[in-house]
């Protein structure tokens with residue numbers, strides 16, 4: 470068969486009408502501006518009506534729909550029902566409040582389109598620049614390495630993997646975990662984030678490799694108990710490998726004694742990892758940075774930029790002190806990914822520091838945020854949130870019907886409504902009801918947890934839109950609803 474030039478109708482995903490697409494793009498920007506500007510006046514959250522739930526049952530579209538119709542459907546069914554974390558009275562779980570510039574960064578990154586797995590592009594240089602900025606923010610030395618990842622869980626996996634490979638005493642990448650002579654042990658406080666359990670399960674070491682060390686009355690790791698656990702494990706023929714210090718626990722915000730853990734790791738020859746997903750960024754806050762001193766000495770550090778830097782999801786970062794070890798844990802070069810002296814492949818492969826191959830251009834939103842505000846302002850905002858958490862703590866302590874349930878270390882306040890005379894289980898149902906009614910009325914979003922066996926409500930103030938008056942309102946409303954539930958049920 471010979472090649473014949475024929476007329477075929479070739480298709481593309483580009484808009485048929487660019488002018489219309491541009492107009493809708495502008496509408497989306499206008500919508501986003503209005504939404505963020507007016508966010509304070511809307512409910513934190515609202516339940517979705519049945520029609521909205523049913524909208525998401527629609528089957529796979531087989532034929533096209535005009536963009537204006539799609540946008541109209543999204544305005545009706547998607548945009549009014551967010552989680553609520555951009556609202557000034559969202560203090561649930563632990564996450565950032567997002568930012569308009571960050572959203573623009575997401576959009577620009579997607580339209581720029583680069584794959585940050587590697588390649589000789591300006592985006593690649595920006596990725597490295599931002600990683601270097603984060604290293605500077607954390608006080609890590611020149612020559613240490615880092616990688617932007619989707620979030621803290623992945624950042625911890627990166628650190629714990631490098632630790633495993635460094636401490637195993639064999640080539641784990643080649644031989645696998647079964648060949649490790651003695652079982653590796655990792656140590657963390659009993660307040661450690663659940664992602665570490667998942668990480669060790671996935672690393673083939675199993676949940677039992679994660680030793681939960683008891684905490685003191687402030688929910689910080691008991692260093693004496695840590696030393697004892699390490700000694701006992703050595704005596705039992707196990708191989709202590711790594712201590713995970715938590716800089717800001719999810720339950721109460723407690724910051725382990727980082728310097729003491731560092732010193733112990735140095736003495737014992739252990740890998741020193743810090744989970745700084747909540748508190749690492751306290752390092753840039755002028756009034757509180759002493760709380761995390763020693764973090765700059767970590768062998769590996771996980772931090773989250775979609776928390777206190779308010780980058781839109783997803784953005785986390787893993788830093789590793791020893792770049793060669795970091796790279797040795799992940800680098801692999803198949804024949805289809807060889808570097809070249811010139812052209813598009815003439816650059817470091819950024820996926821050599823990471824589990825992903827394709828990587829999004831997360832650096833741009835971070836770069837824009839840091840350029841726009843400067844790191845000092847982020848530091849002040851962190852101080853502001855910590856100040857607000859202590860303000861809330863004061864309101865609770867001054868209120869006879871409220872009990873503070875854990876010391877406020879940084880920005881997480883644990884408390885409960887307690888009218889007196891109720892047992893643990895009644896207090897749990899009463900407070901759960903208060904929390905749910907606050908959410909359902911769109912007033913405020915809190916979460917709950919159980920610390921040292923006692924149920925409590927939890928306000929995690931990682932929010933650049935929160936004002937003290939919001940906290941006044943929280944306490945007034947929690948008290949009002951608590952009274953209603955207690956007397957009327």
Ligand SMILES: *Cc1c(COP(=O)(O)O)cnc(C)c1O
Nearest residue numbers: 620621622662664719746747773
């Ligand atoms: C949030 C958090 C994580 C997990 O981070 P993600 O970004 O949600 O994956 C890990 N550790 C701590 C202490 C956290 O607060």
